[in-house]
Amino acid sequence: MTDQWVSFSRRGTAELVHLKGEIDLANANDIGRAIVARTTGADAVLIDLTAVSFLDSAGVRLLDFIVGDLDDRRKPVRLIVGERGAARMTLQLCSFRSDLLATDLDRAAAELDR
DSSP: OGGGTEEEEEETTEEEEEEEEEESTTTHHHHHHHHHHHHTTOSEEEEEEEEEEEEOHHHHHHHHHHHHHHHHTTOOEEEEOOSSSHHHHHHHHTTOOGGGEESSHHHHHHHHHO
16 A cells, blocks of 8 residues: 555665655555564665655654654665655655755665775
């Protein structure tokens, strides 16, 4: 069911989460369960939000929960938000942690490899 919004791959040692479309109250819980199930054993996590066309407060809470869980487990995480777009704008308006935001996947992966 979540295949239309989330897919997974690997980037080096990191689990790469690709999100797309609208992330909102209607699908955030399902997406969150899929991400947690897939990233529980990951050494690091990259979340690509560049194909997200809409992100509401439920999506922001979802990302905050995932980041908090990964921080608690001392697993590095980066959110790829591009130079502009819905996800970047929403996260910046919500004062989301700017140290986690990256403009492109290569840069984010390199930061995790340090």
